[in-house]
Amino acid sequence: MPSPHWNAPVADGPVDATVRLPGSKSMTNRALILAALAEEPVRIARPLHSRDTELMADALRALGASIEEAEGASSAAESDWRTVPGGLRGPARVDTGLAGTVMRFVPPVAALAAGDVAIDGDPYARKRPMGPIIAALRALGVAIDDGGRGALPFTVHGTGAVDGGPVTIDASGSSQLVSGLLLAAPRFGKGVEVRHEGPPVPSAPHLEMTVRMLRDRGVAVETERDVWRVAPGPVRGGEWTIEPDLSNAAQFLGAALVTGGRVTVPDWPADTAQPGDALRGLLARMGAGVELGPDGLTVRGPGGFGGLEADLHDVGELTPVLAALAALADSPSRLTGIAHLRGHETDRLAALVTEINGLGGDVRELPDGLEIRPRPLHGGVFRTYDDHRMVMAAAVLGLAVPGVEVENPATVGKTLPGFTELWASMRASA
Numbered sequence: 104m105p106s107p108h109w110n111a112p113v114a115d116g117p118v119d120a121t122v123r124l125p126g127s128k129s130m131t132n133r134a135l136i137l138a139a140l141a142e143e144p145v146r147i148a149r150p151l152h153s154r155d156t157e158l159m160a161d162a163l164r165a166l167g168a169s170i171e172e173a174e175g176a177s178s179a180a181e182s183d184w185r186t187v188p189g190g191l192r193g194p195a196r197v198d199t200g201l202a203g204t205v206m207r208f209v210p211p212v213a214a215l216a217a218g219d220v221a222i223d224g225d226p227y228a229r230k231r232p233m234g235p236i237i238a239a240l241r242a243l244g245v246a247i248d249d250g251g252r253g254a255l256p257f258t259v260h261g262t263g264a265v266d267g268g269p270v271t272i273d274a275s276g277s278s279q280l281v282s283g284l285l286l287a288a289p290r291f292g293k294g295v296e297v298r299h300e301g302p303p304v305p306s307a308p309h310l311e312m313t314v315r316m317l318r319d320r321g322v323a324v325e326t327e328r329d330v331w332r333v334a335p336g337p338v339r340g341g342e343w344t345i346e347p348d349l350s351n352a353a354q355f356l357g358a359a360l361v362t363g364g365r366v367t368v369p370d371w372p373a374d375t376a377q378p379g380d381a382l383r384g385l386l387a388r389m390g391a392g393v394e395l396g397p398d399g400l401t402v403r404g405p406g407g408f409g410g411l412e413a414d415l416h417d418v419g420e421l422t423p424v425l426a427a428l429a430a431l432a433d434s435p436s437r438l439t440g441i442a443h444l445r446g447h448e449t450d451r452l453a454a455l456v457t458e459i460n461g462l463g464g465d466v467r468e469l470p471d472g473l474e475i476r477p478r479p480l481h482g483g484v485f486r487t488y489d490d491h492r493m494v495m496a497a498a499v500l501g502l503a504v505p506g507v508e509v510e511n512p513a514t515v516g517k518t519l520p521g522f523t524e525l526w527a528s529m530r531a532s533a
């Protein structure tokens with residue numbers, strides 16, 4: 104059952120807060136995949152516990168990995184994970200939910216399992232781009248029955264081994280189509296050489312994250328433009344500490360801009376592949392004071408801020424919150440390079456146009472983005488389409504617009520359970 108509407112709180116003054124964020128979804132789910140493929144146990148410290156990461160853990164457990172809460176945490180929401188790889192096997196059923204990382208990263212691992220693995224997800228998951236990775240796996244010798252749909256649901260007929268080798272893919276719809284192949288490739292007989300052919304691949308930092316995390320586990324990876332080579336070989340175990348989720352920092356840092364306040368996110372990594380690191384530059388361009396220091400990243404709102412002209416192709420997941428900020432800015436914005444957002448949790452371009460305009464906004468859809476002209480907004484119901492980032496965007500609007508009622512706020516648990524409490528605690532320190 105969807106939860107009742109959430110009345111997004113209006114800021115009663117400039118926020119002044121330090122917000123400690125849970126771990127990165129993208130890093131946690133990569134660490135879980137690599138842990139399931141490793142030859143030794145792994146301890147994943149400070150992982151994200153959320154719907155997307157629990158679905159990933161459940162998928163890998165179904166394939167034979169042991170993933171348990173490590174001792175020592177005060178609550179399950181904060182516990183580390185300890186994994187012990189098992190022989191990968193079917194038959195198994197995998198629920199991807201609406202998680203892009205689960206639907207793209209698990210099928211290549213399922214191909215390494217001995218037995219059939221049936222994979223399906225939420226209704227909208229069946230609409231997200233999967234065809235290119237199904238075709239690539241087939242080209243690498245994997246038998247997949249998808250009823251000719253090129254989409255979920257499908258069954259991977261795993262044999263316990265994948266030959267691997269060279270493969271060409273059009274990954275313009277999602278970088279995860281490449282990341283999925285690379286992450287499982289150290290266990291393919293010949294590794295893999297993935298060559299992208301088509302319009303540019305989005306989300307370059309996420310591909311860099313994949314490469315870095317493979318190398319961190321001792322896997323040899325070479326890259327050149329639109330080509331990635333992963334050598335076959337063992338995946339090391341050991342400890343892994345997950346960075347805070349910097350994309351989930353967007354709405355909190357944005358609150359500093361909207362309210363003319365100050366927000367600090369501790370433990371901001373000095374060197375990271377997370378796309379959320381781009382917030383430093385993007386928010387500065389909108390007029391924020393941005394300072395990375397020993398206490399973390401601090402953003403200060405000047406009181407009034409400008410719009411943004413930006414190509415967000417590499418950092419598409421920041422769009423919903425940036426669009427909400429743009430709707431409250433002092434000047435128009437143009438966000439481009441994000442046609443692929445139509446294949447995210449929902450068609451995010453359409454959803455943002457409909458919902459911001461439903462509050463009286465002026466947002467226009469472009470072939471590859473959004474044009475946003477700020478104007479006074481009013482309250483109303485803000486629908487969220489099972490998209491966690493629509494809840495986050497609505498929260499930002501609600502700081503400045505009384506009466507924003509957010510439909511199904513619990514959907515934010517895809518990556519940030521406890522968001523509404525964290526949001527409220529930030530305001531309380533104002």
Ligand SMILES: O=C(O)C1=C[C@@H](OP(=O)(O)O)[C@@H](O)[C@H](O)C1
Pocket residue numbers: 128129130203204276277278279282305306309419420443
């Ligand atoms: O690999 C990852 O962890 C992700 C890659 C990106 O996907 P796309 O390339 O499909 O945008 C990003 O938007 C998503 O939130 C997470």
Ligand SMILES: C=C(OP(=O)(O)O)C(=O)O
Pocket residue numbers: 201202203204420447448492518
């Ligand atoms: C696009 C996103 O998620 P997913 O991993 O499901 O693709 C996102 O978190 O913004």
